[in-house]
Amino acid sequence: xxxxxxxxxxxxxxxxxxxxxxxxxxxxxxxxxxxxxxxxxxxxxxxxxxxxxxxxxxxxxxxxxxxxxxxxxxxxxxxxxxxxxxxxxxxxxxxxxxxxxxxxxxxxxxxxxxxxxxxxxxxxxxxxxxxxxxxxxxxxxxxxxxxxxxxxxxxxxxxxxxxxxxxxxxxxxxxxxxxxxxxxxxxxxxxxxxxxxxxxxxxxxxxxxxxxxxxxxxxxxxxxxxxxxxxxxxxxxxxxxxxxxxxxxxxxxxxxxxxxxxxxxxxxxxxxxxxxxxxxxxxxxxxxxxxxxxxxxxxxxxxxxxxxxxxxxxxxxxxxxxxxxxxxxxxxxxxxxxxxxxxxxxxxxxxxxxxxxxxxxxxxxxxxxxxxxxxxxxxxxxxxxxxxxxxxxxxxxxxxxxxxxxx
Ligand SMILES: *[C@@H]1O[C@H](CO)[C@@H](O)[C@H](O)[C@H]1NC(C)=O
Numbered sequence: 487x488x489x490x491x492x493x494x495x496x497x498x499x500x501x502x503x504x505x506x507x508x509x510x511x512x513x514x515x516x517x518x519x520x521x522x523x524x525x526x527x528x529x530x531x532x533x534x535x536x537x538x539x540x541x542x543x544x545x546x547x548x549x550x551x552x553x554x555x556x557x558x559x560x561x562x563x564x565x566x567x568x569x570x571x572x573x574x575x576x577x578x579x580x581x582x583x584x585x586x587x588x589x590x591x592x593x594x595x596x597x598x599x600x601x602x603x604x605x606x607x608x609x610x611x612x613x614x615x616x617x618x619x620x621x622x623x624x625x626x627x628x629x630x631x632x633x634x635x636x637x638x639x640x641x642x643x644x645x646x647x648x649x650x651x652x653x654x655x656x657x658x659x660x661x662x663x664x665x666x667x668x669x670x671x672x673x674x675x676x677x678x679x680x681x682x683x684x685x686x687x688x689x690x691x692x693x694x695x696x697x698x699x700x701x702x703x704x705x706x707x708x709x710x711x712x713x714x715x716x717x718x719x720x721x722x723x724x725x726x727x728x729x730x731x732x733x734x735x736x737x738x739x740x741x742x743x744x745x746x747x748x749x750x751x752x753x754x755x756x757x758x759x760x761x762x763x764x765x766x767x768x769x770x771x772x773x774x775x776x777x778x779x780x781x782x783x784x785x786x787x788x789x790x791x792x793x794x795x796x797x798x799x800x801x802x803x804x805x806x807x808x809x810x811x812x813x814x815x816x817x818x819x820x821x822x823x824x825x826x827x828x829x830x831x832x833x834x835x836x837x838x839x840x841x842x843x844x845x846x847x848x849x850x851x852x853x854x855x856x857x858x859x860x861x862x863x864x865x866x867x868x869x870x871x872x873x874x875x876x877x878x879x880x881x882x883x884x885x886x887x888x889x890x891x892x893x
Pocket of ligand 1: 755758759762841843844845
């Protein structure tokens, strides 16, 4: 009898476990784009009534989602889709809680005296790009769901930046914050956990997920630093080249930020100078010759023949290492050559780690898409930690829990 009961209980427990797995909501989105030449990864989201598709650049370095918007526009870029047309009834009033939260995330003043009927925003990015607009709500289509929740996002009518033509219609700002899209989805009960993850393939494309169970094995976790609340940062890092030679590139540890909105990685000028010297030493016996190429990529080399792909040239370079100090422990992120070099359209190979001091990054080390390729990178806001594990990003899982069980 007791044996039978234990069997019944075991089956019940299994059912409960399965029920929990299927109700643990997650959303997986397909990503397109690449590090070079597109310089960004983006999702397609269907927004509005009727639903229309828009490309949104995935940015874990900022917390506001916005679209180029016909408001009427003052300064704008050419975008791939017909520009989003807001309706006056979609406007979020200034006194709305969502407006207060957005200003808190952006670190701006929430003042309703001038325009009480709308929620103005002004967002400035590290690279000098900016968007001005108003907060709206509209319906968003989500993967594998029929209901379309109303989410708040920005309608940008004045965009400043160097490029005239964009590959995307706007930005999916899923950085640390309380008013970002993922926080809104959790608030509305559409996902159970505020977790974001991405897997960027070195072949281009990949996937992004919100919510779901966090992979439990194989992941290297670091707590998010408390003192940098606007960025996803596990604190300070040092850079090294070639594990065997222990070529130290940075003597002063500096804050590292994981930022999917940045195609390349950026280091402080002192580290950058060391890096260039160290790479030159590595390439001494190679037939690669220095050459100038893309104005953005300042360290490039060529063979006599044009290089076809990163695979043809990566053997010339040594792996890099990023070392995080966490209490008494050291945690490293290995960076194989394919995660810091690119092959350009002219067939040259260039460093994809750039001089951050020249691009206004100050003391920050930006870990961009290039360095996060072929890793599942997880931003776990529930437990305030960041994790990564090597992964193939070419096959899209159907839901985040499946990612967990495959690892
Ligand atoms: C990096 O940028 C800084 C600031 O613009 C500049 O002074 C420095 O010379 C640059 N370093 C290299 C190696 O290009």
